[in-house]
Amino acid sequence: MSSIRKLERDYAKADRAALVGLLDRITEADALTRLGLESRLAELNTQIAAQDLEPETTHASAALFFGGRPVIGSQGIEAEFGTGAVATFQDLVSKVLAKNTSGLRVKGPIANKSAATMHITNIVRGSFGFLLEEVHDQAQLIDTNLKEAVEEASELLDIFGEADEERFQTTVVEVDQRILATTRDFFELMRQHGATLRMVAGESEFQFGSEAVARGFERASGTSIEEDEKSLDGQLAGVLPSAHQFEFRARGGDTLKGKVDPAWTAIDLERWNRELVGVDATVDMAVKRVLRHGQIARENYVLKGIAPKIDSAAAAHDKA
Known part of the structure; x- marks a missing residue:
């Protein structure tokens, strides 16, 4: 249940x-x-x-129980804060869903935003809160994409607010800049209004006291993400096809590790291990840098493509 x-x-x-x-x-x-x-x-x-x-629901749902200054017991909540908090959480879910399904663009409208729409279906007890649910006409046997996005967004907020710095550092490198900005907006709204939160989503329950809210705001506001692409020369050390992980020795001695773009299949990666390991090659990398207060805290690499270097002298000899 x-x-x-x-x-x-x-x-x-x-x-x-x-x-x-x-x-x-x-x-x-x-x-x-x-x-x-x-x-x-x-x-x-x-x-x-x-x-x-009742059978286990496969649709998205989240209960947000607010406390603190904007709330008067179980009687009511400041309208400006309540609507703002729900709208910001909905925005975060929309961006997580877009990232997971069609990709989140750097700017512009969020793709297929209507698919992320949730409805306030009830006012829930336990301080003052809202029950947000995905409304569907038909039952499904598997979890919807929106259910997974709601649970991911809720866990992301928890990671920003909890004390575990290593877990935060590991997670934030996977976050998009627009998702980061919305996370900051959510914690800033909570902090400005002196609010606390208890959140229930799926099988999980999260608590955001004043310390967690302050920590979440500091992390979100003090973190930025840079993304670019570059080509590097070196040699492939190997890949793990099932995990889609690679190790590449760049010219100059640096060994880079990261993920292979999921567009490449496990069969492709097995072929790389047979044909390209130890061969001079050029790789195209997507590089994501996490900056904390302007300093690089972590870098993440995604290998987009690889091509063996052509020996021009050998090629000329073969042509002759």
Whole structure:
């Protein structure tokens, strides 16, 4: 059972326990009140039984429970903050989905943004929060792309806010600059309004207290990403076809490691191991640099293509 469905069941069980307590205290003189409470108790029992039998959802959902200065208990939330936080989270999900499916452009409209649309389907208890869900007419047997994007976006926010610096450094190198900017906007909004957050997505639950919000904002605002492409001469040391990983000894002594572009198949990589290892070659690399406060913290390489160097003297001899 997903965390959100478990929350709904727990709320129903809490209501049921409260009703049972009230019924225990009602006298025979309160017959009408007892009748109403027993009717409500029967509804809750039916609801809980149905929840226990519900199949696991394959659609996207996320519950955002806000606390702190913008929230008045479970009564309400500042409209400007609440709408801004939900809109920024939706924007982050849209960009993660675009990156995973069609690629996220440096500028311009987000591709297929309508596919990332989520709806506020309920106001949830536990401070004050919103339940966001993917609305679909038909059931699916496998997780939707949007469900995966929501869970990835939620985990990304958690990584920015948690204390583990190594996990942050490892993850941020995979992040797009536009995703980074939206992450910064989310934490900045939370920080400015003195808000906290409890987030439930899929099987996971994340907590963002004031320290996590401050840490997330500092990391997102102090980090930038540069991307470019370059060609290098050297020799391929080898590739791991199943993992799509490579090792390349560049001319000058540097050994570079990274991923091979997924456009190349495992069969292609097996051929590289047979034909190109130890051969003078030129590779095309996509290079991503993570800068922390202007200093390079990490570099990531993606091998886009490789071609053996042609020995011009040998070629001329063969032609002669």
